Amino acid sequence: MNEEQNPTQLSGGRVMKRLLSYLNYFKKKVAIAFIVLLIATGADVLGPIIMKIFIDDYLTPRVFPVQPLVLLAVTFIGLYAISALFNYYQVISFQKIALNIIQIMRVEVFSKVQHLGLRFFDQTPGGSLVSRITNDTETIKDLYVTVLSTIVNSAIMMIGIFAGMFFLDARLALICFILMPFLFILMWVYRALSSKVYRVTRVKLSQLNAKLSESLQGMSMIQAMRQEKRLRQEFGKINSDHKKALLKSVRLNSLMLRSAVYSVYLIGLMMILSFFGIQSFDNVVKIGVLYAFINYLDRFFDPINQIMQQLTIFQQAMVSAERVFGLLDDDRMAPVKQGESNSEVKDGRIEFRDVTFSYDGKTDVLKHISFTANPGETVALVGHTGSGKSSIINLLMRFYSIEHGEIFIDGEPLTSFSDDELRKRVGLVLQDSFMFVGDVTDNIRLSHEHLTDQEVREAAQFVQADHFIEKLPNHYHEPVGERGATFSSGQRQLLSFARTIAQNPKILVLDEATASVDTETEEAIQTALSKMRKGRTTIAIAHRLSTIQDADQILVLHRGEIVERGTHQELLQKGGLYFNMYQLQHGKGAGEVSSAQ
Incomplete structure (x- = not known):
């Protein structure tokens, strides 16, 4: 049995819970990073409202008092400066936290490997272990670096955008809210389909590393026995399977990510424009409100697109985490001392x-x-x-x-x-x-x-x-x-x-x-x-x-x-298996052995 034939399967919830548990090592830093993220998101959300006030209260009626306009301009520029500065800080903070977590995780995995028994190594290719410790942990790093911060940032941004929409017009906000179930269904379907594809991809990558490791270690024998062609064909077959798995993920991403999300965005845009078109028959449409809603709609689907694109990394990280945690949970440990006694080797019997x-x-x-x-x-x-x-x-x-x-x-x-x-x-x-x-x-x-x-x-x-x-x-x-x-x-x-x-x-x-x-x-x-x-x-x-x-x-x-x-002499006198082995090694007949004694 090896890890490719019988990989350890953990539920997505358990894997995610264990991944998030590593954040406990950096509670204070994570809290600060999230507070900074909230401030940056709040600054982003307030920008369209400032523009709405400028359009409806000053631009449309053609009233341009200097002091209020200067105040609006300073506020608008200040919000974007705060957003840029605080977004920079939160990205750096999450990067540092992610690198520290991966450092801890790699040490844990390496330490676990050091204490696994030889029974484990008899059944597991060395290249696949290298793949888990390097490639899989590197993929998990992307989860902390980009996925978590992006999802949290996007979720907070969406909540802020909904709050801004309700502030402007509750009816329009409810129309956009209707689109949410479709987006969640889209995410769920993508995650269900992509998890299978990425699991195959990681297994094939592990097999590539195993074959590469075996080939490098046995290079002298490969060349001596003229096995280059056979090894090249075997490596090419695994590489081809890996490519096919990657192409499946590319097709899935092309269909389920931007194209599908953009279709939902167009539906939302048509609903908002239809609402304003119908409202214009009986009432005056405020250009600032229309601008703000279109802006919010763009901003609303931008985090949706980001989340959908991050789902690719998320699924790869979840599969990699499943493989890493499977290694950490492996119970084929090296035998250790049992009991409380501390025996010492004194005579060596x-x-x-x-x-x-x-x-x-x-x-x-x-x-x-x-x-x-x-x-x-x-x-x-x-x-x-x-x-x-x-x-x-x-x-x-x-x-x-x-x-x-x-x-x-x-x-x-x-x-x-x-x-x-x-x-x-x-x-x-x-x-x-x-x-x-x-x-x-x-x-x-x-x-x-x-x-x-x-x-x-x-x-x-x-x-x-x-x-x-x-x-x-x-x-x-x-x-x-x-x-x-x-x-x-x-x-x-x-x-x-x-x-x-x-x-x-x-x-x-x-x-x-x-x-x-x-x-x-x-x-x-x-x-x-x-x-x-x-x-x-x-x-x-x-x-x-x-x-x-x-x-x-x-x-x-x-x-x-x-x-x-x-003893040597006693066994020769018995004339049994040892006697025969001695004859074979020394090329002597029975009489010669007897005289040699």
Whole structure:
């Protein structure tokens, strides 16, 4: 399952409520911005009334007293100056509030991702996560920047315009009021249709990012296997689907926005002109009132047009918010400590008791695993690909929750240890070591900021990584690019060993730690490992059986079960699966193996 197949669906009301809740962080600033907006809107509404007074009281009767006219002119100019100044201030204020909210939201989303379990990442494409954290939050920003302020501004403007209309002529105001239900129906229909279109658009954009991310990360393999054409076709198909979804939104906007609203505007204009035309048969029509009403009608439909146009952004923001909140509400969290006890790793004794585990809840990848690793011992895990070796390490590192059985460290349940204690006392070295952007020292030190430069160097010397580091142009300050691409796999592995030994763990977990290095480097690492294992419990996965011959206990796994256990010599004497694996790796017959013992 991934987010494209089963997106989290939230009601529009719940999504909007959560979006508005972020305004609580800036109550005072929002209140000031709204007050300024009210003043600016009031100044806009009063302008036509000033013009009506000028036309009916002075221009039509051709009376031009200087002082009243100067006062009207100053008032009119002053109102528009206030409107311009206060509108500028409220736009800036809403922009600042919006940027602050998006900053908070992005940190929340990023923090949530950091605490999601590996089960979530197994089921969710990385590119789609990038899309949610960047593209979707950027779309939500537009909601706060333009949509909310525009809708509030337009709503206040419409209320003010209605008040001005009722002040001029209540009958005309009621005629315009009749048009409101049609406009609300138009908005409701547009929102219902556009939500489906924009949801598809966001999903396709997420798939584009996922495909792009996958292609960039696997570029060397794509070029080596000549997969450029296939990837280009797959990307083109998703891009074409995204374009079709965008075209649907364009057609919908062209039909439902300005064209439909303008039709309602023409109906309103005809009703007002008809009213004044009929009234002119019996009474004198005041030109100022006619001007004011036509002006108000234009101003009334201008915010309607703005609201309708903002509905496009609003719908996109609602769909994006639904996806972001779906991520924030995801319950596939990384396992954490349970209970109040604060257990500590002291000796490093590990015990698995009847552990059974499944990634998908259907197929068991581990079945009734039980073993004990005493302090200072090395327990090696061997077996064919898919036998369950890495799953044992994943459970020991508490990357996944245990479903059946228990794991103990020093007699305490694994769930009783805090993350800090577990990560500090259990050192992990993977087959493909991950390097962070920075320099060599940063990658050895990582979060252990208390480590001095001297301690970093000692860790590198301990694992014999100092030999190649000292040959680098900038030594320990040599820049490290993304994923350490400028370093060889062996160099990255040595840095990973230095990183692990620098934290001085009680337990070592080695996942095929020498698989990616050359023979000379492997010998250096084996020497370092011999020193590292002293006084530490070590769990090691190995494909090269030669690297674990001195292990205190070797567990042979097959289809999720421990089928053999013992020392190297004991397992060879049994003549079972381990014996066969040893033969295959060394190319020896049974007689040769026996004599080699």
